[in-house]
Amino acid sequence: MLKLKAVAIDTFKENVAYLHRDCPLYRTEGFQALMKIEIYITGNGGPVLAVLNIVDDCTIVDINELGLSIQAFKQLGKEQGVDVRIAPAKPPISLKAVHRKIAGESLKKDEFHLICQDILENRYSKMEIAAFLVACSHNGLERQEVLFLTKAMVDTGEVLNWGENIVVDKHCIGGIPGNRTTMIVMPIVAAHGMLMPKTSSRAITSPAGTADTMEVLANVELSIEEMKKVVHQHRAMLTWGGTARLAPVDDILISVERPLSMDSTGQLVASILSKKIAAGSTHLLIDIPVGPSAKIHNNQAALALRKLFEYIGDLFGLHIDVVISDGSQPIGNGVGPALEARDVQQVLSNHKNAPSDLREKSLRLAGRILEFDPDVRGGQGYNIARDILESGRAFEKMQAIILAQGAQPKKQSKAPLEYAMLASKSGYVSAINNLNIAHIASLAGAPIEKNAGVDLIKKVADKVKKGDTLFIIYASFKSDFEFSTQFAHENNAYVIAKNPPSTDDNYFI
Incomplete structure (x- = not known):
């Protein structure tokens, strides 16, 4: 003993x-x-x-x-x-299946279930989980395997039932800094009267996840009972999914994916859909940004991913609408929880400095979700969403949800250390590298330090003069500040050209 x-x-x-x-x-x-x-x-x-x-x-x-x-x-x-x-402890029986996957074999439904159950029961070390993830990424997952993994992750956690025929949700596959549209879409949809109980993730490889940004404004770690109370009162919420035990194996896998910077296609689809199914969603909008430095680089790959989402969703009876959007540069101005929360509040309050690209994309996504409502005719969703935003109803709804979840105390909005990155020559911003901007913000301390990150002063097509500020880095600690500024100098996040770029690359399919 x-x-x-x-x-x-x-x-x-x-x-x-x-x-x-x-x-x-x-x-x-x-x-x-x-x-x-x-x-x-x-x-x-x-x-x-x-x-x-x-x-x-x-x-x-x-x-x-x-x-x-x-x-x-x-x-x-x-x-x-x-x-x-x-x-x-006895070695987990399912480890034999992992060895088979490492060897390049396909796994069956019961094998994925055993693996997920053993992971949930802490029978796997992080090294063994990493081996499973690398095997799935390196050898790929067939469509049926993605289905089996999704089902296994749903079955090993709680599944919510909201008792309504239409329960909507949205998700972006990520890779675009500042793309915090969910926090604008959710109150618009709720103000319309549709049910949108949104559970979001924390950052995996990015400087901020939706839950990280919402946490600047409100408590996001609610129990299932607390979630239901907020949704009953306001028709929506925005919380972190980890506290509700919704597909909890996914959270464990993410904890290993984060330091490995892994986000393979099959794992991505299973992760997203398992969370949405467990959250009780019936209708889901998926946003796939496409761009040179996004996760998905071309329309062909985006269409293949859309088919996979639709295939898995259909087998679960989940109505999915997948949009392909412009991922050529960050959305909004701020990158990092506090800076992104500022952008969101500016859009919701119709502030004159609100980033127009974040506002426009949010309205288009909200419009597509509103068209899940059988009383809304196709093509009318955007106008309804715009009217709700401009009337102030979305802002009022967001403030009510923040109070219901538990408003965070007001804190300093900027980190104490800041550095302005200046243009080395005159011309036009022709490209912004999403990966480099995200990495600079992460090195600065985001999302752990809520006030750390990057504030974009110039965007694609903006005219600049030599010495103009392109972006500002914010950090709370000297070491983070030095790492981020050094990386920014060694890796060009901005491309400045003599002539303005073509503007025909803005698309929304």
Whole structure:
């Protein structure tokens, strides 16, 4: 028997246990660092699984103690000091299927279900999860495999039922900095009266996810009961999906994808659709931006991805409308949670400085969603959305939802360190590299530091003179500031040409 101890270490989506090197169990029972162990408490049901770390410091754990990281301690659900037993964990049965996928074979429905169940039960280490993700990315997922993975991720979590025939949602596949249209579309749609209970993700590889940006304004970590209360009152919400256990395996996979900067096509589709199905959506709008530095580089690839979304969605009875939009440059001016939240509030309040591209794209997307309403004729959605925005009803709806979710206290809107990137020559902005802008904002500290990021002063087709400010970098810490500014100087995010670029590349299919 060992005494349970809470170790205040956040191991981010992974259960970790700590055992002292001089513990008799370590010396006699063959426990080794990084092996999986099962943790038992008499009369407490099944075991909790964790990765074992060995320590030499008695201030962390004594020789008769077992320490658990924050997540593992919460999962065990007992007070410190209780007696616990440990045993080596058996290798997950589903790991054989992962080895088959690594070898390039296709997996069956029950194999994906077993993999997801074992991941949910913490039977996989992050190294094993990474192996699964890399195998799926490198060898690809067939259409049926994407279907099986989506179903497995839905089945291993909660599924919401809102009791209405039309429950709408939208999602952008990402890759475009500042593309925070959801926070404008949602209150427009809710003001129209349609049901839009929006659960969003945090950033995977970007400087801000929708949940990160909404968190600047409101609490986004709501329980299912709290979500239902907000939706019942206001016909919409915008929360982080992680607290509701909606496709929770997806959150674990994302925690491994983030440091690997992975976002493969099959995994992307399964991730998006599993969350939407689990959230109880019946009608979904998917935005696929296309551009040289977007995730999708050409229309041919975008159309193939649209077909995959429609194929999987149809098999789940999910009505999907996929739009292909202009992803040639960032949308809006701000890149980073606080800067993006500023842009959103400017659009919603009809502010004179509101970014016109963010406003226009949001209205077009909102219009497509409003046309899910059988009482709205095709082609009329845009005008209705515009009227709702210009009347102030969308702003009022957003403020009501913020208050219902729990408004955040007002904070400093800018980070203390700032640097203006200047044009090296005169001409016209002919291109902006999405990847470089996103990376600069991430190096500056976004999304962890809400006020960090990049503020775009010039956009594509703008005329500039040598010495004009192209964008401003904001950071809270000196190291982040130095990393981001150095990268900005070494990697051109802006292309300046002698002549203005053609303006026929704006499209919305």
